[in-house]
Every structure is written in C-alpha cells, then in structure tokens.
Amino acid sequence: MACRTNIRILRCSILPTSRRCNRQSEKRQGTRHGAIAWRKMNGSRRVIPFSIVSDRDKSEKPGKMAALNLRISPKTVQQQIVEKLREAIVEGMFKPGDRLVEADLCEMLGVSRPSIREALRSLEAERLVSIIPNRGPQIPVLTxxxxxxxxxxxxxxxxxxxxxxxxxxxxxxxxxxxxxxxxxxxxxxxxxxxxxxxxxxxxxxxxxxxxxxxxxxxxxxxxxxxxxxxxxxxxxxxxxxxxxxxxxxxxxxxxxxxxxxxxxxxxxxxxxxxxxxxxxxxxxxxxxxxxx
CATH class of the missing domain: 1.20.120.530 (GntR ligand-binding domain-like)
Structure with a gap:
C-alpha cells in the first residue's frame, strides 16, 4: 500500500504532460498544413517559416538555419513512465522478489497497459526487471x-x-x-x-x-x-x-x-x-x- 501511495503522487506529473503533448502535436499538425498551402500559393519554399523547414532546406543555408533552430522536443509520456519506475526500483519502493502487476501499475501511474509493458521491457534491458514466463515481471533478486x-x-x-x-x-x-x-x-x-x-x-x-x-x-x-x-x-x-x-x-x-x-x-x-x-x-x- 505504501508503494502504491508513493507512486500515485507521480501520476499527475505524467497525465498533464500527455495532454500538453497532444495539444502541441495538434498545433504542429495545423502549422504543417498551413505551410503546405503557403508553398502552393507562393510557389517557393523560401517563404516557409523556419520552424517547419525541412532538412533539405536547412542544407541550403546551414549557418542561418542552425542559428534559428530553437525547437524543443519535450519528454514523451513513455520516457516519464520508465524514469518513474526506475526511480521507484532504485529507491526501494519495490523490493527484490516483488511481482509487478500490470493492472496495479496502470492504476498507480494513470497510464495504459501497453505503455506499462513497453516500460517494463526497457527496464528488463537494464536488468532492473525480470520478465518470467507464466509469472510475469518482477524485481530480480541481486545476490x-x-x-x-x-x-x-x-x-x-x-x-x-x-x-x-x-x-x-x-x-x-x-x-x-x-x-x-x-x-x-x-x-x-x-x-x-x-x-x-x-x-x-x-x-x-x-x-x-x-x-x-x-x-x-x-x-x-x-x-x-x-x-x-x-x-x-x-x-x-x-x-x-x-x-x-x-x-x-x-x-x-x-x-x-x-x-x-x-x-x-x-x-x-x-x-x-x-x-x-x-x-x-x-x-x-x-x-x-x-x-x-
């Protein structure tokens, strides 16, 4: 129960980012469609705003384009899930030998089961999680x-x-x-x-x-x-x-x-x-x- 309470605190730090990323994605999509219409209307790539210039366009003016490339890539929800679970394991919120029940993790973090499974596979590659056939994921015992x-x-x-x-x-x-x-x-x-x-x-x-x-x-x-x-x-x-x-x-x-x-x-x-x-x-x- 203590583990669940500790991790639930982190739930709000993931979900707003997800919604924010969705809104940013919608804005970028709208900007991209606007840029396409702009190109068709003007018949040239020269008038495309720098934020959506392709790699090919950047190569034409490398110095200027590099200076104007200010776009920031936010962390994905998936990266946050991996980080939160890794932090919980390293700090001892899950003990060696503990089983990690996907349904419980979904509830604790407020994310989907596929996201949890992908995060667990990443942590398995780091040897922080063992996925055992017919038993599921668990924290390995470090002898x-x-x-x-x-x-x-x-x-x-x-x-x-x-x-x-x-x-x-x-x-x-x-x-x-x-x-x-x-x-x-x-x-x-x-x-x-x-x-x-x-x-x-x-x-x-x-x-x-x-x-x-x-x-x-x-x-x-x-x-x-x-x-x-x-x-x-x-x-x-x-x-x-x-x-x-x-x-x-x-x-x-x-x-x-x-x-x-x-x-x-x-x-x-x-x-x-x-x-x-x-x-x-x-x-x-x-x-x-x-x-x-």
Missing amino acids: RDHATEIYQVRALLEGEAAYIAAKRATPEDLKLMRASLAAFGKAVRASDMQTEVSATSEFYSHILRMCGNRIIEETLHGLLARINFLRAHSMSQPGRAKHSLQEMKAIFEAIAAKNGNAARNAAVRHVENAHLSANAAYELSKADDSAA
Missing part, C-alpha cells in the same frame, strides 16, 4: 555474489578511467567535476539520498567522458542502473555519504594534480569502501527479514 562481481568490475574500470582522466583533464572538466561535488555535498547535508545518487553518477560521468575510452564507458553504462541501486543501499548506512564525499574529493584532487596513480588508487578505494558499506546494508536487511 551478494552478483553485487561483488559488479564492484570488482567497477574497481577495475573506474580506477583505469580515473588514471586516464588525470592525464587529459582540462580546466573546464575540473569545473564540471567541482560542480558535481558541490551538489553531492549539499545533498549530504540535506540527507537527500536521491540527489546523492544522481550527483555521484554525474561526477563519474565526467570522469568517463574525460577518459575517452568508449569500451569502459559502454560497459559501465550497461551497469549504471544496478550500480545506482547498490549506491542507494550503500549510502543508506549511517555516515557512509560523508565518507563518500571525502573519497570523491580525493579522486578530484588527484585528477586536478594530474597524478594518474593517485587518481586510480583513490577511485579503487572509493569502490572498495562502497562495497563494504553495501555488505553491511545487506546483512542488516537479512537480519530484519529474519526477525520479521
């Missing part, structure tokens, strides 16, 4: 061994990424990293776990971008949802977020000093300490389940 394997991969790849980033960091890169650290520090002081997780992800995204190794980036991106799930559990331990802030500062300072070895060691130490914290959270959760 302790599986979590250990993820932390081992993280230590290897994030350590190497930090080493390379230290050699390539620019003043602008350091500015972005510093901003992510500031956001994380603010979230720690406010005990805002959601922002703690997102700011940590942003901090590491800068490191991966700087390192320039696409294989490292793609591999870690494929683990991102599960990494964030484990981060949330790790940071749930008392005092862990404050220690994490100091460890991330050590990574930043090593990269800023262009000391690759120190950056690698700091990144590996951060992952190892997060692993220890996640193990402690796992033991506590296991003890609570036994007591229940």
Whole structure:
C-alpha cells in the first residue's frame, strides 16, 4: 500500500504532460498544413517559416538555419513512465522478489497497459526487471555474489578511467567535476539520498567522458542502473555519504594534480569502501527479514 501511495503522487506529473503533448502535436499538425498551402500559393519554399523547414532546406543555408533552430522536443509520456519506475526500483519502493502487476501499475501511474509493458521491457534491458514466463515481471533478486562481481568490475574500470582522466583533464572538466561535488555535498547535508545518487553518477560521468575510452564507458553504462541501486543501499548506512564525499574529493584532487596513480588508487578505494558499506546494508536487511 505504501508503494502504491508513493507512486500515485507521480501520476499527475505524467497525465498533464500527455495532454500538453497532444495539444502541441495538434498545433504542429495545423502549422504543417498551413505551410503546405503557403508553398502552393507562393510557389517557393523560401517563404516557409523556419520552424517547419525541412532538412533539405536547412542544407541550403546551414549557418542561418542552425542559428534559428530553437525547437524543443519535450519528454514523451513513455520516457516519464520508465524514469518513474526506475526511480521507484532504485529507491526501494519495490523490493527484490516483488511481482509487478500490470493492472496495479496502470492504476498507480494513470497510464495504459501497453505503455506499462513497453516500460517494463526497457527496464528488463537494464536488468532492473525480470520478465518470467507464466509469472510475469518482477524485481530480480541481486545476490551478494552478483553485487561483488559488479564492484570488482567497477574497481577495475573506474580506477583505469580515473588514471586516464588525470592525464587529459582540462580546466573546464575540473569545473564540471567541482560542480558535481558541490551538489553531492549539499545533498549530504540535506540527507537527500536521491540527489546523492544522481550527483555521484554525474561526477563519474565526467570522469568517463574525460577518459575517452568508449569500451569502459559502454560497459559501465550497461551497469549504471544496478550500480545506482547498490549506491542507494550503500549510502543508506549511517555516515557512509560523508565518507563518500571525502573519497570523491580525493579522486578530484588527484585528477586536478594530474597524478594518474593517485587518481586510480583513490577511485579503487572509493569502490572498495562502497562495497563494504553495501555488505553491511545487506546483512542488516537479512537480519530484519529474519526477525520479521
């Protein structure tokens, strides 16, 4: 019931966007028909408003057209559904082993069953949902061994990424990293776990971008949802977020000093300490389940 109440709060943030998108679609459709009539009347594409100029027209005046291309693409309802469900899973609103009943999700989010099914398939690709024949979708149980394997991969790849980033960091890169650290520090002081997780992800995204190794980036991106799930559990331990802030500062300072070895060691130490914290959270959760 608590899960249902928490997610129902998000329902209103999806539906108005859907209606707004429909109205915008109708406006664009009307504008497009008007443009066609305008072309027929004037016999030239030169008088078409810039907002509906085709790619072919843009190529004729690339500089001017690029400067005038101000159209914004709003998020689709489908993207919002995926994001809301991912957020609910990562934050623990659904527990490992829980079944996800499509009818309940439709009621909670106020969307159609086909939309829910498509969102669940997207989350299955991220390994956040398992769709089991004759049973339906459920939250997979992330075993302790599986979590250990993820932390081992993280230590290897994030350590190497930090080493390379230290050699390539620019003043602008350091500015972005510093901003992510500031956001994380603010979230720690406010005990805002959601922002703690997102700011940590942003901090590491800068490191991966700087390192320039696409294989490292793609591999870690494929683990991102599960990494964030484990981060949330790790940071749930008392005092862990404050220690994490100091460890991330050590990574930043090593990269800023262009000391690759120190950056690698700091990144590996951060992952190892997060692993220890996640193990402690796992033991506590296991003890609570036994007591229940």
